[in-house]
Amino acid sequence: MYRKVFNNKVFDRKVVLVSGGCAGIGRALSVRMAQAGARLVLLDLDQAALDSMVQHLDAHHNAEALGLRCDVADAEAVQRAVTLAIERFGGIDVLVNNAGITHRSTFVETDLAVFQRIMAVNFFGALHCTQAALPSLVARQGQIIVLSSLSGFAPLLYRSAYNASKHALHGLFETLRYEIRGSGVNVMLVCPGFTATDLRKNALVGDGSVTRQPPLAMGKVASPQDVAEAIYQGALRRRRLLVLSNVDWRARLLARFFPRLFERVLLPRLSGLKPAAPR
Structure with a gap:
């Protein structure tokens, strides 16, 4: 993809x-923003x-950058990191809530601690970063970008905690968008499809350990660079919702209006399973 840097x-x-x-x-x-x-x-x-x-x-x-070791699940650590960032650069114009983890295990086989850790990173991590950065974002009429997922509107099997965290992000940030309307701050929810990252390779299993199984086959997988370019272009236009999956319209349409058909035809394929035989 050609990039107009x-x-x-x-x-x-x-x-x-x-x-x-x-x-x-x-x-x-981060690289794309540095190019800009x-x-x-x-x-x-790490x-x-x-x-x-x-x-x-x-x-x-030739980009100025500050790297801060921080667990976004720790609200105090996030506040310290944001304070250091503002001290270094004077404020924050764009917040990208990207940190996330996933799992691959059935609900009944998943320990409570796994649910808690995934919510702590995926949901509360975004909440912590946004609470800490929001005063600066409002002062500078900035932008919040939230990395959600295809599963934010269409569930995936064996990812109940992950799915729940993404649904929670939509509830939180759609409400926040309404509450801060008129402040000049834009909130953009981004829903990528399957992307070639280490997220699936480092998925947790039910007991909290990292899976030793190879990632499930998902069909066409996007590159992080192409997803980043789409997010960058969406940020330029201050979009509210950016759905990037190659199956976006089918998943959204079937999951919402034809749930039984979605469960039988599309859900198994999205979850890396073979479709059920016709009955």
Whole structure:
């Protein structure tokens, strides 16, 4: 995909904070924003990956970047990180709530601790980052970008905790969008389809350990770079909802209006299973 790197100055010198900024979509979007002239604040758990990413952004994109080790599930750690970011750069213009984890296990086989950890990262992590950054975002009439999923409107088998966390994100940020209307802050929910990241490779199983099984076959998988480009273009237009899955219209239509057909035809394929035989 051709990327028009230098023709738009919307994000030039803007401060963009990305949670989970060292891998997958978060890394690709950080690079894309750096190409557009943004200054980056990256939150991640891996200090070595942060150091490497900051060096990469400086060496290859001449971009200022601050890498902060932070577990977004820890509200106090998030507040400290946001405070450091504002002290360094003066404020935050764009918040990208990208950090997330998933699992692959049936509901009955999934420990409560797995549900709690997934909600802590996927839902409360986004909540913590948004609460901490919102005053600055309002002052600068910025933008909140939330990485949801296809499963935000169409469930996937063996991912009950993950599905629940994405539905919760929609409830939270659609409400927030309404409550802060008139503030100048845009809220964009992004629903990618299956993307070639380490998310599925590092999926938890029911007891909380990382799966040793290869990722399930999902059909066509997007690249993080193409997803990042679509998010970047959506951010330029201050979109409210961005659905990127190659099965978006079918999943949304069938799940909402024809749930039995969705369960029989599309759900097994989206979940990496063979469709049930006709009865």
